[in-house]
Amino acid sequence: MVSEHEVRAALAAVMDPELGRNIVDLGMVRDVALADGRVTFTLALTTLACPLKEQIERNARLAVLALPDVQSVDIQLGEMTAQEKARLHGGEQPEGLAEKLNHVKHVIAVMSGKGGVGKSLVAGLLATSLRRSGYQVGVLDADITGPSIPKMFFPNGARPGSSPLAILPAETRTGIRVMSINLLLEAEDQAVIWRGPLISGVIRQFWTDVLWGELDYLVVDLPPGTSDASLTVLQSLPMSGVLLVTSPQDLAGMVVRKAAQMVQQMGVPILGLVENMSYFVCPDTGKQHEIFGASRADRMAARLGVPFLGRLPIDPRIATLCDAGQIEFYAAEAFQAIAEQVVKLAPGARQPAAPPA
Amino acid sequence: MVSEHEVRAALAAVMDPELGRNIVDLGMVRDVALADGRVTFTLALTTLACPLKEQIERNARLAVLALPDVQSVDIQLGEMTAQEKARLHGGEQPEGLAEKLNHVKHVIAVMSGKGGVGKSLVAGLLATSLRRSGYQVGVLDADITGPSIPKMFFPNGARPGSSPLAILPAETRTGIRVMSINLLLEAEDQAVIWRGPLISGVIRQFWTDVLWGELDYLVVDLPPGTSDASLTVLQSLPMSGVLLVTSPQDLAGMVVRKAAQMVQQMGVPILGLVENMSYFVCPDTGKQHEIFGASRADRMAARLGVPFLGRLPIDPRIATLCDAGQIEFYAAEAFQAIAEQVVKLAPGARQPAAPPA
Numbered sequence: 001m002v003s004e005h006e007v008r009a010a011l012a013a014v015m016d017p018e019l020g021r022n023i024v025d026l027g028m029v030r031d032v033a034l035a036d037g038r039v040t041f042t043l044a045l046t047t048l049a050c051p052l053k054e055q056i057e058r059n060a061r062l063a064v065l066a067l068p069d070v071q072s073v074d075i076q077l078g079e080m081t082a083q084e085k086a087r088l089h090g091g092e093q094p095e096g097l098a099e100k101l102n103h104v105k106h107v108i109a110v111m112s113g114k115g116g117v118g119k120s121l122v123a124g125l126l127a128t129s130l131r132r133s134g135y136q137v138g139v140l141d142a143d144i145t146g147p148s149i150p151k152m153f154f155p156n157g158a159r160p161g162s163s164p165l166a167i168l169p170a171e172t173r174t175g176i177r178v179m180s181i182n183l184l185l186e187a188e189d190q191a192v193i194w195r196g197p198l199i200s201g202v203i204r205q206f207w208t209d210v211l212w213g214e215l216d217y218l219v220v221d222l223p224p225g226t227s228d229a230s231l232t233v234l235q236s237l238p239m240s241g242v243l244l245v246t247s248p249q250d251l252a253g254m255v256v257r258k259a260a261q262m263v264q265q266m267g268v269p270i271l272g273l274v275e276n277m278s279y280f281v282c283p284d285t286g287k288q289h290e291i292f293g294a295s296r297a298d299r300m301a302a303r304l305g306v307p308f309l310g311r312l313p314i315d316p317r318i319a320t321l322c323d324a325g326q327i328e329f330y331a332a333e334a335f336q337a338i339a340e341q342v343v344k345l346a347p348g349a350r351q352p353a354a355p356p357a
Numbered sequence: 358m359v360s361e362h363e364v365r366a367a368l369a370a371v372m373d374p375e376l377g378r379n380i381v382d383l384g385m386v387r388d389v390a391l392a393d394g395r396v397t398f399t400l401a402l403t404t405l406a407c408p409l410k411e412q413i414e415r416n417a418r419l420a421v422l423a424l425p426d427v428q429s430v431d432i433q434l435g436e437m438t439a440q441e442k443a444r445l446h447g448g449e450q451p452e453g454l455a456e457k458l459n460h461v462k463h464v465i466a467v468m469s470g471k472g473g474v475g476k477s478l479v480a481g482l483l484a485t486s487l488r489r490s491g492y493q494v495g496v497l498d499a500d501i502t503g504p505s506i507p508k509m510f511f512p513n514g515a516r517p518g519s520s521p522l523a524i525l526p527a528e529t530r531t532g533i534r535v536m537s538i539n540l541l542l543e544a545e546d547q548a549v550i551w552r553g554p555l556i557s558g559v560i561r562q563f564w565t566d567v568l569w570g571e572l573d574y575l576v577v578d579l580p581p582g583t584s585d586a587s588l589t590v591l592q593s594l595p596m597s598g599v600l601l602v603t604s605p606q607d608l609a610g611m612v613v614r615k616a617a618q619m620v621q622q623m624g625v626p627i628l629g630l631v632e633n634m635s636y637f638v639c640p641d642t643g644k645q646h647e648i649f650g651a652s653r654a655d656r657m658a659a660r661l662g663v664p665f666l667g668r669l670p671i672d673p674r675i676a677t678l679c680d681a682g683q684i685e686f687y688a689a690e691a692f693q694a695i696a697e698q699v700v701k702l703a704p705g706a707r708q709p710a711a712p713p714a
Contacts, residue, residue, distance in 0.1 A: 017622040018588070051592060055624075113503055113548075115472010115581040116609075145582035146470055146612040189614035191470075191622065193583050196553025224472040224581045225502035226550050231375070235408060250680035252473075255503040257546035265374040265548065267412075280648060282639050291637060291648075293676045319649050323607035 113259030155325030470616030498537030512682030
């Protein structure tokens with residue numbers, strides 16, 4: 001007859017599609033008992049109203065029935081306690097302790113509303129430029145379903161450290177502290193299929209339970225949209241301001257204006273607007289091609305009543321460096337001026353203590 | 358002394374930031390009474406736990422106090438009934454009636470996980486190509502916070518029709534039926550600041566309460582991410598399959614693989630993979646530049662075990678046509694082959710009744 005260990009190993013292949021993790025790691029499998037080819041256990045769900053309940057139960061049953069000598073499987077459905085649910089994504093750390101130990105002078109969110117205009121690139125370059133100027137810098141990746149930050153900074157992947165007190169951010173080669181959901185996943189392309197409340201919960205944890213320590217600037221990379229992630233960041237974090245990113249396409253501009261309206265409605269300052277993918281310089285002719293249409297970001301900034309901070313070209317080298325985890329080594333002179341303006345514009349900005357080693 | 362009408366008009370300038378509509382239209386203002394320079398009314402919130410309660414109340418008070426001869430304002434806070442909340446985004450139509458009258462043969466979602474790779478463009482071109490082949494086609498824009506579909510199809514904007522029974526989709530010049538949140542907003546750049554449950558609710562309504570009628574294909578344009586909108590579409594709509602869109606950047610590929618994993622976990626077929634922004638043809642030299650890196654979509658498709666359907670170039674004319682509402686008039690020969698493969702691959706595909714007039 002199979003052992004409890006073998007039953008648990010088989011069940012570890014069953015995923016909760018909404019949580020994106022297996023039901024054993026999630027602590028959902030309890031009270032496993034074996035007798036005469038019959039396996040019984042309790043499946044504790046986050047909620048009995050779980051729409052995927054039957055799917056999970058069926059997959060769990062099939063996984064156990066596939067084991068040798070198992071004739072029948074008896075599954076009791078149960079529900080986790082509120083505390084267990086809260087801990088589901090938080091390990092066993094005492095909540096909010098890190099927050100008390102952190103001292104973050106400026107929190108700047110990079111936002112667009114629109115996807116794929118280069119928010120993460122701008123967040124990465126801003127962090128890189130600020131670090132080069134000698135500031136202590138962190139990057140909080142608030143894009144939970146499509147996180148891009150770790151791939152830009154870590155050529156060989158990275159893991160956060162952990163202590164009994166808090167989660168420790170991963171550190172890049174130039175000393176930027178990074179936290180992202182992708183640092184916690186087993187595989188970088190593992191899907192995180194969560195509804196809004198879980199998304200918001202993990203973003204809040206990245207603020208309260210990560211030991212950022214002393215930071216001059218925490219750069220928050222927001223996902224597209226004006227829903228849960230953006231709402232949570234703008235409502236829950238002590239924002240210094242938002243850096244807006246757009247592209248020349250009018251269609252992108254429309255969505256960016258939605259984001260700007262959200263930020264303004266929530267009473268958070270917009271530090272300025274950056275246009276990415278403004279033009280492509282043909283390497284053969286040196287001529288600039290406005291691939292996504294004529295730039296109109298300066299007019300858009302004027303219309304929004306915010307400073308226009310600059311344009312960035314489409315540079316194939318950036319795509320290559322980002323894919324290779326080398327964004328810190330991009331010669332981003334064009335971006336240095338933008339970063340300097342951000343430093344001037346961020347409320348309460350201060351000088352760094354000393355340049356980095 | 359001011360009239361109740363004037364008080365309501367003043368309050369119509371006060372927005373609920375989370376719902377993105379003004380508090381009068383939302384039915385939140387009740388029992389307005391006026392006496393001796395004193396205005397009293399009830400403010401019925403969706404929930405008394407509303408985090409923006411104080412902000413809304415303060416703005417409402419200031420709006421009324423700004424009226425001539427108003428000396429004081431007395432606001433009673435209340436809460437809507439469950440039914441009122443449910444109707445908030447649904448008007449007064451009997452729920453789900455349209456669904457009974459609709460007959461949609463194939464529902465195909467265009468998804469990427471990643472933002473800005475051209476999901477909406479592919480959805481628009483797919484709808485256009487299918488329509489050119491004589492099919493009855495609809496487009497359900499499931500991107501609620503960053504909707505791109507209306508701008509591509511309607512140069513002068515559009516409004517959905519309405520009947521006592523249902524919402525009628527807007528119709529493009531070639532007869533494609535379109536539903537999008539942006540058709541319902543007063544201004545195209547108005548922000549929709551909703552948390553996940555509202556996002557999911559409106560997407561379900563676009564299926565149940567819109568009179569799509571007889572359709573061969575309903576193309577669903579998904580937003581980036583693997584959270585509420587994607588979950589709701591994949592769980593609630595009778596999916597024929599998903600068309601995945603990627604771009605050459607490795608970073609995009611990683612996020613697209615997350616989306617693919619989600620679709621597979623939910624048991625929905627992936628019809629195939631399309632790569633957008635594969636290359637730019639320099640108009641001066643005719644040379645192809647792989648601006649976002651070398652294409653690897655064929656390998657990616659093989660790894661996912663799904664058909665690779667083709668590549669699309671970066672074509673500045675597309676950006677221009679999309680911005681001008683002229684996507685239906687793009688000579689998309691390259692896309693016609695992709696659309697034909699989708700027709701072959703979509704389960705249960707049928708021949709169209711007759712070509713359009």
